[in-house]
Amino acid sequence: MAEELKVLRTWSSPFGLRVVYALKMKGLEYETILEDIKNKSDLLLEYNPVYKRIPVLVHNGKPICESLVILEYIDDTWKQCPLLPQHPYDKAMARFWAKFGDEKVFPSLKSALISQGKEQEECVATAIGNLKCIEELLKGKKFFGGDTIGYLDLAFGWMANIISIMEEIADIKFLNAEIFPLISEWINNFSAHPMIKEFWPPRDRMIEKLTAMREPYLKKVA
Amino acid sequence: MAEELKVLRTWSSPFGLRVVYALKMKGLEYETILEDIKNKSDLLLEYNPVYKRIPVLVHNGKPICESLVILEYIDDTWKQCPLLPQHPYDKAMARFWAKFGDEKVFPSLKSALISQGKEQEECVATAIGNLKCIEELLKGKKFFGGDTIGYLDLAFGWMANIISIMEEIADIKFLNAEIFPLISEWINNFSAHPMIKEFWPPRDRMIEKLTAMREPYLKKVA
Numbered sequence: 001m002a003e004e005l006k007v008l009r010t011w012s013s014p015f016g017l018r019v020v021y022a023l024k025m026k027g028l029e030y031e032t033i034l035e036d037i038k039n040k041s042d043l044l045l046e047y048n049p050v051y052k053r054i055p056v057l058v059h060n061g062k063p064i065c066e067s068l069v070i071l072e073y074i075d076d077t078w079k080q081c082p083l084l085p086q087h088p089y090d091k092a093m094a095r096f097w098a099k100f101g102d103e104k105v106f107p108s109l110k111s112a113l114i115s116q117g118k119e120q121e122e123c124v125a126t127a128i129g130n131l132k133c134i135e136e137l138l139k140g141k142k143f144f145g146g147d148t149i150g151y152l153d154l155a156f157g158w159m160a161n162i163i164s165i166m167e168e169i170a171d172i173k174f175l176n177a178e179i180f181p182l183i184s185e186w187i188n189n190f191s192a193h194p195m196i197k198e199f200w201p202p203r204d205r206m207i208e209k210l211t212a213m214r215e216p217y218l219k220k221v222a
Numbered sequence: 223m224a225e226e227l228k229v230l231r232t233w234s235s236p237f238g239l240r241v242v243y244a245l246k247m248k249g250l251e252y253e254t255i256l257e258d259i260k261n262k263s264d265l266l267l268e269y270n271p272v273y274k275r276i277p278v279l280v281h282n283g284k285p286i287c288e289s290l291v292i293l294e295y296i297d298d299t300w301k302q303c304p305l306l307p308q309h310p311y312d313k314a315m316a317r318f319w320a321k322f323g324d325e326k327v328f329p330s331l332k333s334a335l336i337s338q339g340k341e342q343e344e345c346v347a348t349a350i351g352n353l354k355c356i357e358e359l360l361k362g363k364k365f366f367g368g369d370t371i372g373y374l375d376l377a378f379g380w381m382a383n384i385i386s387i388m389e390e391i392a393d394i395k396f397l398n399a400e401i402f403p404l405i406s407e408w409i410n411n412f413s414a415h416p417m418i419k420e421f422w423p424p425r426d427r428m429i430e431k432l433t434a435m436r437e438p439y440l441k442k443v444a
Contacts, residue, residue: 050322050355062311069317076310088298089284095291100272133272 005030006058008044010037012201012209014158015067016055021154022071024195026078068098071151083151094144097137098155105130106158109174113166113210114217124172131174131183134159138182142189153190160187160196165206169214227252228280230266232259234423234431236380237289238277243376244293246417248300290320293373305373316366319359320377327352328380331396335388335432336439346394353396353405356381360404364411375412382409382418387428391436 005023007030009016023030035044035054047056047063056063057070064073075083084091108130112123134156137144144152163174164187177184190196227245229252231238245252257266257276269278269285278285279292286295297305306313330352334345356378359366366374385396386409399406412418 059311064311064314064318066318066321069314069321072317073310073314076313088295089281089286091298092286092291092295095294096286096288099288099291 003028004058004060006033007031008033008035008041008047008056008058009054010035012206013054014161017157017161017199017201018067018154019055019057019070019074020199021149021157021196022074022083024198025081025083025149026074027080028074028078068095068102068155071154075151083145083154085145085150094150094152094155097134097144098152100130100133101155105134109163109166112172112174113170114214116218120170120172124174127174128179131180135180135182138186143186149190149193149196153186157190157196159183160190161201162206162210163187165203165210169207169211225250226280226282228255229253230255230257230263230269230278230280231276232257234428235276236383239379239383239421239423240289240376241277241279241292241296242421243371243379243418244296244305246420247303247305247371248296249302250296250300290317290324290377293376297373305367305376307367307372316372316374316377319356319366320374322352322355323377327356331385331388334394334396335392336436338440342392342394346396349396350401353402357402357404360408365408371412371415371418375408379412379418381405382412383423384428384432385409387425387432391429391433 005028007016007019007023009019009032011034020032033041033043035041037054040052044054044056045052047058048054048065051065053065055067055070056065057073058064059073059077064070071083084094105127108123108127112120112127115123137152141147143149144156167173167175175183175187191200227250229238229241229245231241231254233256242254255263255265257263259276262274266276266278267274269280270276270287273287275287277289277292278287279295280286281295281299286292293305306316327349330345330349334342334349337345359374363369365371366378389395389397397406397409413422
């Protein structure tokens with residue numbers, strides 16, 4: 001049976017990009033359905049009635065939601081180019097850190113982006129503390145997945161795309177290359193990968209988007 | 223090599239119980255290390271420096287943290303009595319709903335427990351909305367796992383243990399048996415299972431614990 005794969009995502013979401021990269025790594029063809037989160041399609045609401053958010057992978061008509069769940073589904077379904085490590089302990093570590101990335105690291109950087117003054121300083125300090133845990137994971141490795149890009153690289157992909165943009169917009173520094181030599185090197189390696197580059201959201205549009213996202217929070221304080 | 227398994231948990235935590243039940247289902251022997259969350263042991267801080275919380279499973283000296291990650295680890299390591307469904311799509315659905323349970327359902331019930339008046343009414347309505355999604359999953363099934371207890375039953379185990387206690391303490395109703403016949407029946411089936419019953423935290427101590435947990439929030443409003 002011919003596989004029918006559709007990805008509902010936005011042009012910018014790093015969570016949507018996780019799915020795109022995973023499908024590309026597996027060598028799978030798919031159709032992209034670009035969503036406008038301010039005007040969600042009936043299809044998105046039908047496929048993800050619980051969270052009403054992208055990404056959704058639709059495989060032969062059946063929807064799968066939540067990007068990390070989708071990555072596991074892709075890896076469980078197509079065995080070529082494994083994304084997750086093979087050993088149960090390494091697998092558990094990858095899952096643990098991916099969860100940590102979504103629950104702690106990403107929100108801590110976002111909080112720093114939308115705050116100001118003393119509060120922002122505290123948020124930056126928290127974010128840096130979280131990033132130090134991530135730095136440790138790269139010791140002796142090119143990618144989080146080892147020699148090649150794996151599940152955890154895709155889960156942390158947003159770091160390569162978004163951190164320097166956040167730094168520019170809010171005039172803050174998360175990643176001092178002397179404190180974070182391994183993440184800095186990883187960002188270069190990851191974003192230079194042809195497959196990753198192909199779908200990289202344009203920097204100017206990302207700056208515009210994150211600046212607009214930040215705006216209401218600044219007004220609230222002013 | 224003889225397996226050495228230790229579980230760091232508290233007497234009451236439903237997240238710790240997930241691990242206990244999974245090990246029991248697999249027929250594995252383990253040592254329990256009971257933690258006092260007000261006075262965390264050096265061992266806990268060493269094994270889970272990131273979150274500093276239970277449960278931790280220690281397998282031959284190596285720690286695994288986060289209860290849903292631990293369940294997957296147990297299922298990946300010991301193949302007897304599978305916890306997760308075998309088909310990738312069913313597996314993805316189980317992971318999706320377990321995440322929904324932890325991120326949405328549990329917090330919505332907790333918010334209702336610690337709020338009052340109009341705010342509490344809204345929290346109860348949200349919680350009931352979330353529970354309706356769960357009710358749907360049980361259509362045509364005895365357990366979330368089908369005929370037997372599986373991963374999603376363990377992930378939702380807290381519902382069987384805690385909902386009626388929350389209802390009693392806060393004088394609210396989440397689970398009207400007419401609206402939730404399937405969850406109500408599941409709670410009976412799940413909690414009557416000999417393996418589950420063996421580790422059931424005593425109701426009077428749970429009432430005491432949750433009442434004390436609720437106390438500071440009530441004072442804040444008064």
